[in-house]
Amino acid sequence: GRNPRSTVGTVTEVYDYLRLLYARVGHPHCPKCGREISRQTVEQIADQVAQLPEGERILILAPMVQGRKGEHQAIVEAARRQGYVRVRVDGAVHELDQVPALDKRYKHDIEIVVDRLMVDPTAISRLRESCEQAAELSGGTVVVAAAEPGSKTADMLFSQRFACVYDGISMEEPQPRNFSFNNPHGACPDCTGLGAKLEVDPEALITDPERSITQGAVSGWSWGPAQQWMDELVQAVATE
Numbered sequence: 109g110r111n112p113r114s115t116v117g118t119v120t121e122v123y124d125y126l127r128l129l130y131a132r133v134g135h136p137h138c139p140k141c142g143r144e145i146s147r148q149t150v151e152q153i154a155d156q157v158a159q160l161p162e163g164e165r166i167l168i169l170a171p172m173v174q175g176r177k178g179e180h181q182a183i184v185e186a187a188r189r190q191g192y193v194r195v196r197v198d199g200a201v202h203e204l205d206q207v208p209a210l211d212k213r214y215k216h217d218i219e220i221v222v223d224r225l226m227v228d229p230t231a232i233s234r235l236r237e238s239c240e241q242a243a244e245l246s247g248g249t250v251v252v253a254a255a256e257p258g259s260k261t262a263d264m265l266f267s268q269r270f271a272c273v274y275d276g277i278s279m280e281e282p283q284p285r286n287f288s289f290n291n292p293h294g295a296c297p298d299c300t301g302l303g304a305k306l307e308v309d310p311e312a313l314i315t316d317p318e319r320s321i322t323q324g325a326v327s328g329w330s331w332g333p334a335q336q337w338m339d340e341l342v343q344a345v346a347t348e
Contacts, residue, residue: 113290113301127284134282138272148271148278150243154236157252157264160227165255168238169196169219170245174280175293179212187220194221196253220245224255243268249280 115123136145160166172183187195188204195204196219202208210216222245223238225231242250248268254261264278271278288294289301299305312327319325322339329338 124284127287130287131282131284136270136279136282138275138277140275140277141272143272145270145272145277145279147269148266149268150236150240152271153239153243153250153266153268154232156266157235157239158227158229158232160252160261162227162229164227164259164261166225166227166261167196167201167221167253167255168223168225168235168242169251169253170222170242171217171219171249171251172246173216173218175215175217177212177215179210180216180218183218192220192222194224195219196221219251239266 137143138145157166172187173180184195184204184207193204194201195207196202196217197207197210198217201221220242222242223234225234225238239250250266250268252264252266265280267278267280269281283293285291285293289296289303291301295301314325315327316325321329321342
């Protein structure tokens with residue numbers, strides 16, 4: 109067919125089995141050093157976080173929702189019942205009793221704020237306890253984020269499942285969606301999974317650079333009876 113997302117693999121449905129095969133049997137490797145990625149322990153996670161600039165305030169987060177549609181009220185209510193005070197929703201920290209209503213049509217990220225502390229290599233025990241608590245809540249994943257707005261420290265993702273202890277690169281456990289060109293988690297960000305990137309060729313678009321737009325410099329810029337209206341529109345834009 110003419111559908112660019114229709115391939116031999118999708119038509120025969122072998123594509124779905126291949127995605128499962130890679131997700132369940134494949135061995136992840138670090139994209140930086142090439143070493144096979146292994147699971148991280150809480151001690152390794154805490155030791156790496158302790159390497160951040162001393163005195164920087166950080167948040168220890170337990171990711172509960174990652175890129176899923178829904179209102180997710182049950183997760184917020186459960187966090188409140190468990191005694192937590194804050195939650196980060198789509199990158200913004202809120203008090204649990206002031207979480208805005210989420211639009212179920214859009215994907216959201218929700219992370220429980222397990223602890224807010226200052227980086228101190230001499231107080232590694234509290235850091236380990238907080239990381240362990242976050243991992244237990246989320247099922248093995250810990251996010252460390254800067255607590256102060258404007259900080260240059262980027263979010264750090266750690267996993268008890270898969271991470272490179274040499275380069276500090278962590279990733280989620282491989283899922284079938286990671287091997288799908290029809291899913292944002294697996295598709296190439298440039299071609300969005302189509303295998304080809306559409307770009308404008310200025311030389312093909314502008315047939316005569318010596319002319320103005322209204323004089324026919326742009327190929328196909330002919331509107332018939334609406335030409336006068338388009339000329340006025342171009343003039344208005346040029347004036348602005």
